[in-house]
Amino acid sequence: MVVINFCSMKKLIFLILVLAVQLVWGQAPDPDFNDKAAFSDSRVYQKSAGFTESADYASTDVIYQRLNFTVDPAVNYISGSVFSSVKFLKDDVAQIQFDLTDGMTVDSVQYNQKKITFQHSANKISIALPSLPAKNTIGLVEVFYHGAPLQNGMGSFVSSKHNTDPIIWTLSEPYGAKDWWPCKESLADKIDSIDVYITCPKQYLSASNGKLVDDKVSGENRTAHWSHRFPIATYLIGIAVTNYQTYSDFLDLSDGKKIEVLNYVYPEYLATAKSKSTDILNILSFYNSKFITYPFASEKYGHAQFGWGGGMEHQTMSFMTHLEFELVAHEMAHQWFGDYITLASWHDIWLNEGFATYLTGLTYENLLNGQYWSTWKDNQVKRITSLPDGAVFVADNTNVNRIFNGRLSYSKGAYLLHMLRWEMGDSLFFNGMKNYLNDPEIANGFASQQQFVKHMETVADTSFTEFFKDWYYGEGYPIYRLTYYTDYGDFGKQKLRISQSSSNSSVGFFEMHIPVMVWKNGKYTDLRLHNTIQNQEFTIAESTVDKIEFDPDKWLIAKADVVNSVPHVSLIADIQIIPEAKYRRIRVLLPEYLGKGNLRIVDLSGRLVKACELTESDSHINVSNLKSGIYLVNVVTNEKQKTEKVLLSPYQAE
Numbered sequence: 001m002v003v004i005n006f007c008s009m010k011k012l013i014f015l016i017l018v019l020a021v022q023l024v025w026g027q028a029p030d031p032d033f034n035d036k037a038a039f040s041d042s043r044v045y046q047k048s049a050g051f052t053e054s055a056d057y058a059s060t061d062v063i064y065q066r067l068n069f070t071v072d073p074a075v076n077y078i079s080g081s082v083f084s085s086v087k088f089l090k091d092d093v094a095q096i097q098f099d100l101t102d103g104m105t106v107d108s109v110q111y112n113q114k115k116i117t118f119q120h121s122a123n124k125i126s127i128a129l130p131s132l133p134a135k136n137t138i139g140l141v142e143v144f145y146h147g148a149p150l151q152n153g154m155g156s157f158v159s160s161k162h163n164t165d166p167i168i169w170t171l172s173e174p175y176g177a178k179d180w181w182p183c184k185e186s187l188a189d190k191i192d193s194i195d196v197y198i199t200c201p202k203q204y205l206s207a208s209n210g211k212l213v214d215d216k217v218s219g220e221n222r223t224a225h226w227s228h229r230f231p232i233a234t235y236l237i238g239i240a241v242t243n244y245q246t247y248s249d250f251l252d253l254s255d256g257k258k259i260e261v262l263n264y265v266y267p268e269y270l271a272t273a274k275s276k277s278t279d280i281l282n283i284l285s286f287y288n289s290k291f292i293t294y295p296f297a298s299e300k301y302g303h304a305q306f307g308w309g310g311g312m313e314h315q316t317m318s319f320m321t322h323l324e325f326e327l328v329a330h331e332m333a334h335q336w337f338g339d340y341i342t343l344a345s346w347h348d349i350w351l352n353e354g355f356a357t358y359l360t361g362l363t364y365e366n367l368l369n370g371q372y373w374s375t376w377k378d379n380q381v382k383r384i385t386s387l388p389d390g391a392v393f394v395a396d397n398t399n400v401n402r403i404f405n406g407r408l409s410y411s412k413g414a415y416l417l418h419m420l421r422w423e424m425g426d427s428l429f430f431n432g433m434k435n436y437l438n439d440p441e442i443a444n445g446f447a448s449q450q451q452f453v454k455h456m457e458t459v460a461d462t463s464f465t466e467f468f469k470d471w472y473y474g475e476g477y478p479i480y481r482l483t484y485y486t487d488y489g490d491f492g493k494q495k496l497r498i499s500q501s502s503s504n505s506s507v508g509f510f511e512m513h514i515p516v517m518v519w520k521n522g523k524y525t526d527l528r529l530h531n532t533i534q535n536q537e538f539t540i541a542e543s544t545v546d547k548i549e550f551d552p553d554k555w556l557i558a559k560a561d562v563v564n565s566v567p568h569v570s571l572i573a574d575i576q577i578i579p580e581a582k583y584r585r586i587r588v589l590l591p592e593y594l595g596k597g598n599l600r601i602v603d604l605s606g607r608l609v610k611a612c613e614l615t616e617s618d619s620h621i622n623v624s625n626l627k628s629g630i631y632l633v634n635v636v637t638n639e640k641q642k643t644e645k646v647l648l649s650p651y652q653a654e
């Protein structure tokens with residue numbers, strides 16, 4: 001799911017004008033999804049706090065549901081029935097529960113086709129079973145209901161308008177399905193198969209999950225029948241009804257099959273929508289090749305336009321405010337990461353949102369000539385580091401604002417994957433991602449954070465415990481200081497010292513490989529420095545270099561200063577006397593532990609020509625008043641002394 005922050009879009013338009021890039025606005029990078037702002041405005045969404053799964057969730061398995069809805073987009077009202085086949089996983093299950101907001105009315109309940117009593121309170125329908133079923137038998141439950149779902153402006157069920165035409169649409173994530181239909185709001189049990197029947201006035205069309213089996217007019221009404229034969233999480237079921245125009249595009253697969261991309265768009269948007277077809281097919285083709293073939297290829301992928309300011313990844317049919325590149329890339333990515341594999345807990349929302357955000361980044365890396373990749377990375381890092389704190393892990397999963405926090409769950413989650421890719425290398429990283437998608441334990445099911453990490457650790461043959469401790473559970477990011485200098489105590493080698501502080505005290509030290517670009521004589525070398533301790537010293541060249549750049553390809557969440565400095569004095573083992581004839585001066589370096597010293601210069605006749613106190617560990621002694629010739633320079637400290645013969649050549653003014 002994604003909310004678009006329109007302020008950021010304005011900033012972006014400005015940026016694009018400044019850059020004077022000749023691009024189509026539809027391809028512009030990073031609408032900068034900021035869910036936090038939108039969610040903060042939604043008072044009603046706070047109602048979701050404290051949701052608990054039904055008592056029977058571990059003892060029942062919903063294997064099929066038939067959803068029968070009647071709606072009129074002009075009226076905020078829904079009536080219908082939900083039929084469920086429920087398998088009992090234990091003996092003697094005494095009751096089944098469904099979730100339905102108390103504001104909705106349950107008309108009746110049938111169990112094995114007989115009317116049965118029920119209780120509806122605390123947003124649960126509790127049905128005591130007439131006889132105790134045996135394990136592995138199946139009970140058939142049908143709930144008949146109606147009501148005017150709460151209008152909260154965010155979903156779950158909204159009746160609104162586009163132009164002057166009415167529309168009804170739903171958006172149930174994370175806890176909103178029960179607001180408009182009797183369901184099992186669960187992250188433990190996918191419904192193995194569903195049929196959705198939507199009846200509405202005949203001038204409208206209805207969009208939903210899976211394949212459109214039938215769309216029939218009968219009298220003044222029309223009934224669409226959608227059928228979906230893949231496991232689906234409750235929150236990924238959606239319906240949208242308005243005066244849609246529809247069209248399909250097809251992506252050819254290498255095996256001769258095709259994937260249908262079926263679009264339900266507003267009549268006033270039809271021409272614009274059709275202009276996006278090439279981009280949409282390119283993104284779909286890219287995900288197929290980078291990961292695994294679109295998991296629901298035998299049915300369809302599709303978009304249904306709706307009235308919310310963003311997108312929602314309903315399985316096989318994302319609901320979209322528009323079909324711009326980044327929103328399409330994000331919601332489509334969820335079909336793999338979010339829908340095919342669904343998070344097992346809202347604590348780990350990054351398995352959905354961090355991944356979809358990163359896949360969007362990957363489309364910028366690989367499509368549109370890669371021209372927005374760098375900008376995308378820049379935007380993410382700026383957004384993440386705009387505040388010093390915050391973890392990807394969601395500690396409080398009752399706070400919907402926090403679950404969908406754009407900076408943390410989306411951007412930092414995405415960059416966590418990018419940094420993991422940097423640590424692992426491309427080949428292992430993408431193999432790990434594929435292994436995760438191909439894991440039969442979680443494909444078409446739910447995944448935990450630990451299951452994902454396990455796949456990456458297995459393929460990389462290493463532990464990522466520390467990495468995830470710092471970057472998933474820990475808050476903030478490192479602030480680096482890179483100091484490079486010529487080490488005269490070590491044959492003039494170029495040294496680099498890396499120091500770091502943390503923006504938040506929850507992480508003491510981020511152990512990372514640091515990308516550094518070293519420039520000399522117009523050429524560069526890329527280095528990968530494993531930073532494992534504070535104030536770590538690296539030899540990066542045999543002699544002085546021109547420039548050092550920190551992380552030029554933006555692999556890391558970090559801030560950094562790069563400083564060209566005098567040698568770090570503690571590294572000088574001995575007194576250094578360095579003639580700098582060009583500047584007509586002598587440089588003297590003292591090891592820190594030697595403290596202050598005295599300098600004397602005598603000519604070859606033994607005459608003292610200059611004397612001074614050395615108060616710094618690095619001093620420049622001006623000798624421009626001395627004639628050309630050979631001198632003896634003597635430096636004395638409390639502990640050591642050193643004398644060197646120095647040639648001062650004829651002074652040449654520059």
Ligand SMILES: [Zn+2]
Binds near residue numbers: 331352356
């Ligand atoms: Zn999303």
